[in-house]
Amino acid sequence: MNLEGKMNFERRKILVVDDNTEFVDLARKILESNNFQVSVALDGKTAIEKALLDAPECVLLDLKLPDISGEEVLSKVKEIDKDIAIVVITGYGGEQVAVEMMRKGAIDFLSKPIDNEVLLSSIKNALEIRDAQIEDRQFLRYPGLERFFPFLAHEIRNPLHAISGALAIIQRRSDLKDEILGRSIKIIYEEVKHLNGFVQECLNFVRPPNIVRFVEVEISEIISVVMNIISHMFESEAKKIKVVTQLDPQLPKIYANYEEIKQAFLNIVRNAFEAMPQGGQLTIQTYTRSDSPQYICVTFTDTGMGIKKENLGNLFNPFFTTKPRGTGLGLALCRRIIYERHHGKIHIESEEDIGTTVKVELPVGRRIADLVGVK
DSSP: HHHHHHTTTTTOOOEESSOHHHHHHHHHHHHHTTOEEEEEEHHHHHHHHHHHHHHOSEEEEEOOOOSSSSHHHHHHHHHHHHTTTEEEEOOTOOOOHHHHHHHOOOOEESSSOOOOOHHHHHHHHHHHHHHHHHHHGGGGGHHHHHHHHHHHHHHHHHHHHHHHHHHHHHHHHOOOOOOHHHHHHHHHHHHHEEEEEEEHHHHHHHHOOGGGGGGEEEEEHHHHHHHHHHHHTTTOOOOOOOEEEEEEOOOOOOOHHHHHHHHHHHHHHHHHHTTTTTTEEEEEEEEEOOOOEEEEEEEEEEEEEOGGGGGGGTTTSOOOOSSTTSSHHHHHHHHHHIIIOOOOOOEEETTTTTEEEEEEEESSSSOHHHHHTTO
């Protein structure tokens, strides 16, 4: 996962808590060279004081401190600010305690000696989870079923982190030459990944529009990025599917949320690839609508299995899916992004055993405030 592409970590506050000055100096050097703002505590009491005064966003916490236990520090820090992300550091053999700490609120754990890249990746992942949890609470304004999503995220994500930590220990201590054991670990990993994806789709579905993230966007660039992502997601299928692009070089830029439009297009293209397991062709075309220059059009046409006529009317309904492993939120999210958040249009035509065309229309030259419904 390319975390740098998802969020900016510059000057984020990290508190390193460890009585090993050699490790502290190394961690400080690594983090500061990556533009983090670092403070240090060599004991538990100082750590609690700095959590109160410095307001760190993430704490790198050693389990064994000279005065009080790491577990007590975790508890006190969480009382000060429940949103502080905590990454636990253990010595050899401390994994069991670390997993227990994750059940009590830690996001991740690392065992010494720690590789530089592993340390950075863990800190960045912890901050990303922290930010997502803060954002989750903003969804409480939504009524009905959508109000349930943040609670779903909280109740599922926490045990998933603990499962992931426990699985990492099992992998390190297992003989992966045992075929059955290796397959079982893979199944657990895939199920955790699936649940994480489902939770994220739920949250994406209810996330309110962010006016700050509306920028001038070039659709051809987004399509290029999406196809690059898809080529990695469907490495084997990509060899059997021909992609034809007919992109208008004069297509005007639009004001949009880049990440949301990318997500909508990614969902559409992913559906197309999944509809062509034996191979086929995907044609992507962009043009300006001839009867009105205020809209650009993007069509995605595949030669896949198509959609049954009786299912066409339900495609945009949340949780409706015809896939064995589908969440039913992909197209529902597309509609929300394109129609509700960008005042565009999305239409699907399909014929069973022939293929499917998804047509997206997005407005050009409209004020950002109009796009997101702000007066």
